[in-house]
Amino acid sequence: MGMFERDTDIYKDRDALREDYQPEELVGRDDELRAYQTALQPVVNGEQPNNIFLYGKTGVGKTAATNYLLSHLKEDVKQYEDIDFDLVFFNCDGLTSSYQIATRLVNELRDDSNQISTTGYPRSSVYEMLWEELDDVGGTILIVLDEIDHVKDDSILYQLPRARANENLTKAKTGIIGISNDFSFRDDLSPKVKSSLCEQEIHFPAYDAGDLQQILTERADVAFYNGVLDDAVIPLCAAYGAKDAGDARQSIDLLMKAGDLARDGDTEIVVEKHVERGRRDLERGRIEEGINGLTQHGHLVLYALLTLDLENETPVRSRDVRPRYTRFVERAGRDPLVPRRMRDHLSELAMLGLISVTERNEGRRGGTYREYNLDMNASLILNALDDILENVGIHESVNQYFNADDEFEEEPALSDFS
Numbered sequence: 427m428g429m430f431e432r433d434t435d436i437y438k439d440r441d442a443l444r445e446d447y448q449p450e451e452l453v454g455r456d457d458e459l460r461a462y463q464t465a466l467q468p469v470v471n472g473e474q475p476n477n478i479f480l481y482g483k484t485g486v487g488k489t490a491a492t493n494y495l496l497s498h499l500k501e502d503v504k505q506y507e508d509i510d511f512d513l514v515f516f517n518c519d520g521l522t523s524s525y526q527i528a529t530r531l532v533n534e535l536r537d538d539s540n541q542i543s544t545t546g547y548p549r550s551s552v553y554e555m556l557w558e559e560l561d562d563v564g565g566t567i568l569i570v571l572d573e574i575d576h577v578k579d580d581s582i583l584y585q586l587p588r589a590r591a592n593e594n595l596t597k598a599k600t601g602i603i604g605i606s607n608d609f610s611f612r613d614d615l616s617p618k619v620k621s622s623l624c625e626q627e628i629h630f631p632a633y634d635a636g637d638l639q640q641i642l643t644e645r646a647d648v649a650f651y652n653g654v655l656d657d658a659v660i661p662l663c664a665a666y667g668a669k670d671a672g673d674a675r676q677s678i679d680l681l682m683k684a685g686d687l688a689r690d691g692d693t694e695i696v697v698e699k700h701v702e703r704g705r706r707d708l709e710r711g712r713i714e715e716g717i718n719g720l721t722q723h724g725h726l727v728l729y730a731l732l733t734l735d736l737e738n739e740t741p742v743r744s745r746d747v748r749p750r751y752t753r754f755v756e757r758a759g760r761d762p763l764v765p766r767r768m769r770d771h772l773s774e775l776a777m778l779g780l781i782s783v784t785e786r787n788e789g790r791r792g793g794t795y796r797e798y799n800l801d802m803n804a805s806l807i808l809n810a811l812d813d814i815l816e817n818v819g820i821h822e823s824v825n826q827y828f829n830a831d832d833e834f835e836e837e838p839a840l841s842d843f844s
């Protein structure tokens with residue numbers, strides 16, 4: 427027998443659970459798909475396409491629905507000889523300016539031997555090149571900008587929809603499909619961009635547990651052998667998915683994690699405990715990733731809030747986090763940030779989902795204030811804060827988390843903390 431042997435018990439096709447898998451059919455998105463299809467209809471009619479704007483949280487099927495409809499569209503327009511249809515589709519992750527989007531578009535439209543450098547041209551000449559390339563291609567061109575919220579200035583979002591009206595384009599009929607995970611992106615657009623880019627808006631709401639069950643059931647049929655999943659597995663993954671964010675991606679990841687744990691554990695069926703453990707593993711990964719991306723002050727603010735939480739002092743206002751934060755900063759040999767900057771760190775922690783924030787009214791005088799609460803399992807956070815624990819020391823409120831053989835054991839407990 428060789429060293430490696432193929433696993434054959436659990437997965438029929440594990441790749442069907444991966445990010446890049448395109449499902450044949452989408453479930454639970456009938457209304458959105460219908461609206462989206464209607465918005466695309468002008469392409470088939472040979473008319474100037476609509477600009478379409480899709481928005482909704484991550485994992486609610488925006489990219490999947492776009493791939494699905496556009497692959498049908500590409501097929502179906504072939505029967506009309508008078509339609510010359512082209513598609514440019516990319517993700518804007520890593521592209522932060524209109525300039526970068528424009529150079530990327532030029533390069534998508536040109537062939538490999540004729541690419542332009544992504545720096546060094548004046549913006550206006552990149553736009554000139556873009557108009558030229560688009561008119562060269564001619565016909566109907568749909569431009570899909572996925573995760574468009576990465577783009578921080580809206581020049582291109584203004585220029586592209588108006589290119590024909592401004593006579594920059596004469597042959598090409600372009601339509602833009604902008605996709606955003608970020609709700610505030612649309613609201614922050616200038617009115618003139620909003621009115622053209624968001625001509626047709628389609629909102630993708632979060633999935634509920636029932637939707638997620640359907641999605642998971644369909645996907646599991648492709649990915650797993652018959653009878654491998656215990657009956658409780660899919661409902662549990664769906665329930666967690668609905669509770670977290672209504673995110674299909676997260677639920678599918680959880681199902682895959684559970685399958686992997688079963689496979690690694692050499693069992694033949696996937697059961698509830700694999701889901702539970704999988705969820706803990708995934709959550710730990712997310713927390714670590716979030717915390718690792720923070721600066722030291724972010725870590726100190728989080729540590730301060732964590733210790734207050736363990737002393738039942740939460741929810742707590744920013745000004746009441748401050749004394750503890752300041753002491754921690756001093757112990758770490760740094761200077762405290764001004765209150766405002768410290769509060770920015772609280773907001774960032776909230777954005778990452780590590781802590782929660784509630785807006786409260788001050789009473790009859792008016793005015794509002796914010797209260798912060800810890801949202802995550804304390805021991806997971808402590809694990810990811812180990813560098814800070816070494817610098818600041820172990821606050822007495824977290825002593826309970828460190829047992830005798832822990833590496834922090836020799837550190838003195840800091841009972842002099844207030």
Ligand code: ADP
Binds near residue numbers: 447452486
């Ligand atoms: P978004 O683009 O909104 O962040 P995606 O389209 O990438 O979300 O969807 C996330 C994952 O969930 C993908 O793997 C996708 O195939 C799957 N998915 C989302 N919605 C559905 C659905 N309605 N039916 C089947 N699979 C879905």
Ligand code: MG
Binds near residue numbers: 485488489572
């Ligand atoms: Mg997407």
